[in-house]
Amino acid sequence: MLSNRRSAFRLFAAALAGLAATTAVSAGEITSNLQIEAGQTFELGGGQRGGFTVTGRNTGPVAIVVLAKGAAAAAVVKGRVEPGASVDAAFGPGEQALLRNTSDARIARLKLRITGDTSALGMTYSANP
Numbered sequence: 455m456l457s458n459r460r461s462a463f464r465l466f467a468a469a470l471a472g473l474a475a476t477t478a479v480s481a482g483e484i485t486s487n488l489q490i491e492a493g494q495t496f497e498l499g500g501g502q503r504g505g506f507t508v509t510g511r512n513t514g515p516v517a518i519v520v521l522a523k524g525a526a527a528a529a530v531v532k533g534r535v536e537p538g539a540s541v542d543a544a545f546g547p548g549e550q551a552l553l554r555n556t557s558d559a560r561i562a563r564l565k566l567r568i569t570g571d572t573s574a575l576g577m578t579y580s581a582n583p
Contacts (some may be wrong), residue, residue, distance in 0.1 A: 458464040458476060459553070460544075460545055461507070463530075465485075482569070482570075482571075482572040482573060483567065483568065483569050484567070484568040484569075484572050484575070485565075485566065485567050485568075486564075486565075486566045486568070487513075487563070487565055487566075488553070488562075488563070488564045488565075488566055488572065489514075489561055489562070489563055490518070490553060490554075490561065490563075490564075490579070491555065491561060491579070492553040492555060492556045492557050492558050492559050492560055492561060492562075493555065493557075493569075493581060493582050494555055494579050494580065494582060495523075495552050495553065495554040495555070495579065495580050495581075495582055496552070496553040496554075496577070496578075496579055497550060497551075497552055497576070497578050497580055498550065498551040498568070498575055498576075498577055499545060499549060499550045499551055500523070500548065500549070500550035500572075500574045500576060501525070501548055501572050501574070501576070502527070502547065502548065502571050502574050503547055503548075503574070504547055504570060504571025505544060505545055505546045505547055505549070505570050505571060506540060506544075506545055506551075506568055506569065506570030506571050506572060506575065507542070507543070507544045507545070507565055507568070507569050507570050508520075508541060508542075508543050508545070508551055508553075508567075508568050509540070509541060509542045509549060509566070509567050509569075510540065510541050510564055510565050510566035510567055510569075511538070511540050511564065511565050512535045512536065512538060512539055512541065512562070512563070512564055513536050513537075513538075513563045513564060514537060514554055514560075514561065514562045514564065515537055515560055515562075515563075516555060516557040516560050516561075516562050517534055517535060517536050517537065517556045517557075518534070518535045518541070518553050518554065518555060518556065518562055518564060519533075519534050519535075519553075519554040519556055520532045520533050520534070520535060520543050520551065520552070520553055520554075521549040521551075521552040521554065522543070522545055522549050522550070522551065522552070523547055524546075524547065524548065524550075524554055524576030525548050529552055530564065534556075535564075541558070541564070544566065547554070547571070550582065554582055555582070561575060568581075
């Protein structure tokens with residue numbers, strides 16, 4: 455009887471350890487000194503299981519437009535971040551953050567912190583529409 459309880463306890467402990475490992479992998483933090491070329495949009499996320507938050511400051515000379523795009527929806531403007539201003543935007547599961555350089559001639563720069571479900575965030579650039 456005692457050995458059955460020990461076995462059950464070991465299984466329970468192993469299950470908790472596995473759950474903790476899964477949680478640690480899905481939650482994280484990314485910091486970046488991001489540059490976005492003129493006429494480009496930085497695309498972050500899309501398809502991830504959890505949400506994430508983008509915070510930081512526009513350290514460059516041009517404004518950035520922040521948009522959110524769901525899997526089947528058109529992009530929605532969340533705000534505009536002028537040079538020197540801060541950004542604080544939350545994105546839900548499967549949602550994509552789009553950070554659009556508003557200039558056709560100058561590089562945009564941001565100092566960012568991305569928190570939440572960062573384990574599977576895709577990152578790419580595309581031309582502005």
